[in-house]
Amino acid sequence: MLEIQQLRTDLENISKILAKRGFTFPDALFNSLEAERKAIQTRTQELQAKRNAVSKQIGHAKSRGEDVSAILAEVANLGNELKQTETQLEQIQGKLQQILLEVPNLPHDSVPEGKSEADNQEMRRWGTPRIFDFEIKDHINIGEGLGLLDFETAAKLSGTRFSLMKGELARLHRALTQFMLDTHTQENGYTEVYVPYLINSESMHGTGQLPKFEEDLFAVYAGGKTEVKNPENDEGNLADFYLIPTAEVPITNMVRDEIVPLEQLPMKYVAHTPCFRSEAGSYGRDTRGLIRQHQFDKVELVQIVHPLKSYAALEQLAGHAEMILQKLQLPYRVMALCTGDMGFSAAKTYDIEVWLPAQNSYREISSCSNCEAFQARRMQARFRNESGKPALLHTLNGSGLAVGRTLVAILENYQNADGSVSVPIALQSYMGGLDQMVVPKRK
RNA sequence: GGAGAGAUGGCCGAGUGGUCGAAGGCGCUCCCCUGCUAAGGGAGUAUAGGCUUUAAACGCUUAUCGAGGGUUCGAAUCCCUCUCUCUCCGCCA
Numbered sequence: 001m002l003e004i005q006q007l008r009t010d011l012e013n014i015s016k017i018l019a020k021r022g023f024t025f026p027d028a029l030f031n032s033l034e035a036e037r038k039a040i041q042t043r044t045q046e047l048q049a050k051r052n053a054v055s056k057q058i059g060h061a062k063s064r065g066e067d068v069s070a071i072l073a074e075v076a077n078l079g080n081e082l083k084q085t086e087t088q089l090e091q092i093q094g095k096l097q098q099i100l101l102e103v104p105n106l107p108h109d110s111v112p113e114g115k116s117e118a119d120n121q122e123m124r125r126w127g128t129p130r131i132f133d134f135e136i137k138d139h140i141n142i143g144e145g146l147g148l149l150d151f152e153t154a155a156k157l158s159g160t161r162f163s164l165m166k167g168e169l170a171r172l173h174r175a176l177t178q179f180m181l182d183t184h185t186q187e188n189g190y191t192e193v194y195v196p197y198l199i200n201s202e203s204m205h206g207t208g209q210l211p212k213f214e215e216d217l218f219a220v221y222a223g224g225k226t227e228v229k230n231p232e233n234d235e236g237n238l239a240d241f242y243l244i245p246t247a248e249v250p251i252t253n254m255v256r257d258e259i260v261p262l263e264q265l266p267m268k269y270v271a272h273t274p275c276f277r278s279e280a281g282s283y284g285r286d287t288r289g290l291i292r293q294h295q296f297d298k299v300e301l302v303q304i305v306h307p308l309k310s311y312a313a314l315e316q317l318a319g320h321a322e323m324i325l326q327k328l329q330l331p332y333r334v335m336a337l338c339t340g341d342m343g344f345s346a347a348k349t350y351d352i353e354v355w356l357p358a359q360n361s362y363r364e365i366s367s368c369s370n371c372e373a374f375q376a377r378r379m380q381a382r383f384r385n386e387s388g389k390p391a392l393l394h395t396l397n398g399s400g401l402a403v404g405r406t407l408v409a410i411l412e413n414y415q416n417a418d419g420s421v422s423v424p425i426a427l428q429s430y431m432g433g434l435d436q437m438v439v440p441k442r443k
Numbered sequence: 444g445g446a447g448a449g450a451u452g453g454c455c456g457a458g459u460g461g462u463c464g465a466a467g468g469c470g471c472u473c474c475c476c477u478g479c480u481a482a483g484g485g486a487g488u489a490u491a492g493g494c495u496u497u498a499a500a501c502g503c504u505u506a507u508c509g510a511g512g513g514u515u516c517g518a519a520u521c522c523c524u525c526u527c528u529c530u531c532c533g534c535c536a
Binding site for chain 2: 037038041042044045046048049051052054055056057058059060062063068071072074075076078079259261380384388390
């Protein structure tokens with residue numbers, strides 16, 4: 001959420017900046033609502049002040065035992081008018097709030113301008129894609145060839161965009177999460193947290209998934225009841241819970257409505273959770289394989305920091321995600337997302353893309369964003385600053401990493417001619433010393 | 444799921460219709476006193492808005508005593524709904 005004062009004083013400029021993201025701010029509507037708001041709010045407060053003064057008078061008079069009927073007559077109609085203006089004010093502020101909640105964050109000055117993925121800017125590359133002297137397979141063929149990856153059964157259980165892993169592959173998947181968590185807690189200074197996967201709508205508003213992106217989520221209704229609780233307003237249509245699309249939601253919301261002491265900053269949290277996404281609007285994209293699933297695991301990094309330190313923290317956070325790929329010896333590149341490709345809440349985002357040989361391209365495996373005060377303002381997440389005053393925090397999040405996609409990268413980059421897959425050295429201790437997953441011999 | 448108790452400022456805690464944004468204490472900040480230490484004295488100390496202001500401060504003003512609604516000229520206080528916490532019982536991985 002943007003600061004409404006900023007919009008009031010600098011609308012033209014902000015509108016221009018938002019246009020770079022492809023967002024059209026409703027200038028005219030906003031201005032007329034604001035004018036109305038100002039008039040009605042002033043009037044309301046005048047009436048309230050009068051009521052308070054008169055009520056106080058009555059109190060005084062009564063305590064002196066005087067007759068108050070004259071004063072009472074004077075304010076007979078005040079109540080009605082006040083109620084009317086209060087209602088009007090509430091409606092207008094509701095409308096303004098609604099507009100505000102759907103406005104994306106302002107991109108940072110350093111963000112490259114552009115319309116789509118094609119305009120993202122490459123920052124750096126690490127590692128050299130391996131040259132294979134045999135015909136390579138994609139991760140689906142490798143996994144199925146090993147007899148450890150089973151999409152058919154997953155489809156029977158749940159449908160498309162689900163997967164089922166067995167044996168050493170399931171263990172490798174688990175090894176990856178352990179390895180990532182251990183690295184971030186032991187080397188990068190994060191505190192591990194275990195969080196709820198079912199989250200209420202307030203939290204989803206806090207990090208920006210609601211109200212605009214409900215169709216991307218899975219909603220959960222206690223006892224399977226989906227009837228509208230309160231048909232009078234939209235809030236009544238909200239589900240009891242939503243399945244988290246990322247651990248960013250529960251972790252970041254830990255500081256919702258909190259005032260954090262200065263000395264507790266920066267807060268650095270890591271969590272491993274499953275993530276659930278409806279993937280509405282991505283029909284036909286990455287339909288095969290593990291790349292785009294309704295359910296996938298992710299190790300998420302969240303930093304809650306002092307506003308002056310958030311850009312340094314973003315570089316650090318991206319570095320932490322990169323560390324995992326370096327330890328796994330997986331080639332990658334880092335992209336600065338352009339204005340048109342960034343997510344709703346982000347002021348600046350680096351995507352880390354891992355090399356996938358079978359796709360002959362780099363694919364997103366981590367997305368690291370500085371949301372500045374955008375989420376904090378929605379959440380009222382604050383800290384007590386140097387002069388003792390509450391001020392908004394900055395929040396950052398990044399994958400460190402998406403586990404399923406890391407598994408894909410390992411299968412493809414570590415594949416051998418005979419269909420076996422070598423286990424990266426960094427993971428072998430998590431695999432009971434196993435250094436290779438081999439194709440089972442036919443009997 | 445059943446029965447009961449509770450939710451007040453950074454913390455503790457008083458306050459059952461009127462001069463209460465809220466006593467008192469603790470903590471914190473500043474000042475005075477004290478040659479260290481301990482103690483003492485004084486002042487200050489919620490948040491979010493609106494108007495005013497080039498901006499800030501100041502000033503004026505509104506709202507907020509878990510949340511929302513109601514009664515009333517007036518609500519921390521009375522009524523209703525909800526949320527959360529605690530205790531006991533039941534069920535449960």
